Amino acid sequence: MDFSQIPLRDIHAPEAIGWWPLAPGWWVLMLLVLILLLLLAKVIRRKLKDPRLAALQELRSIEQNYREHQNNQQLLIDCNTLLKRLALTLHPRAQVASLSGNEWLDFLCASGSGLKRDELEILILGPYQPNPDLDGKALLRNCQQWLKKMRGGDDV
Numbered sequence: 001m002d003f004s005q006i007p008l009r010d011i012h013a014p015e016a017i018g019w020w021p022l023a024p025g026w027w028v029l030m031l032l033v034l035i036l037l038l039l040l041a042k043v044i045r046r047k048l049k050d051p052r053l054a055a056l057q058e059l060r061s062i063e064q065n066y067r068e069h070q071n072n073q074q075l076l077i078d079c080n081t082l083l084k085r086l087a088l089t090l091h092p093r094a095q096v097a098s099l100s101g102n103e104w105l106d107f108l109c110a111s112g113s114g115l116k117r118d119e120l121e122i123l124i125l126g127p128y129q130p131n132p133d134l135d136g137k138a139l140l141r142n143c144q145q146w147l148k149k150m151r152g153g154d155d156v
Contacts, residue, residue: 055086055147063140072134076126079143083108083123086147112146 047053062078087096087107099107101124108123109115119138126132 051086051089052147052150055082056144058082059140059143059147066136066140070136072132072136073127073129075136075139076123076132076134079139080123080127083143083146086150087111090150108146112149114149115142115146 059079059082062075062082065078066075084096084104087099091111096107105117105120105124108120109117116138119135119142122132122134122139126134
């Protein structure tokens with residue numbers, strides 16, 4: 001038998017494998033990356049919207065103003081106002097707005113961990129004294145600690 005007479009086509013290579021449609025593993029990988037990006041965006045957004053960051057920046061401004069003028073009464077008023085504003089932002093108004101005196105100090109100590117009550121007692125009567133005697137650095141340090149460790153909402 002003469003094989004040259006058989007009508008066979010020449011050997012040909014298969015077509016190259018295309019990139020589309022994607023394999024299921026790639027779809028799963030893209031979905032995981034998308035979910036991770038959305039979670040990251042949510043965390044970043046939450047951090048940027050945290051009122052504690054703005055309060056810490058304002059505390060730095062208060063500290064700079066205190067270093068320039070050394071006005072103890074103004075420092076007390078500014079710190080107390082800042083703490084009250086943040087407390088009103090993070091807690092129900094009915095719970096915080098009416099607090100003053102020892103109740104205010106109890107709230108500050110309960111909502112922030114590690115605060116020294118004796119260093120914060122100047123917040124009660126200090127703003128009403130013409131020239132209060134206080135340790136400005138200790139007050140600013142306690143305010144900063146409260147702003148960083150303050151628990152919001154239902155934690156208290």
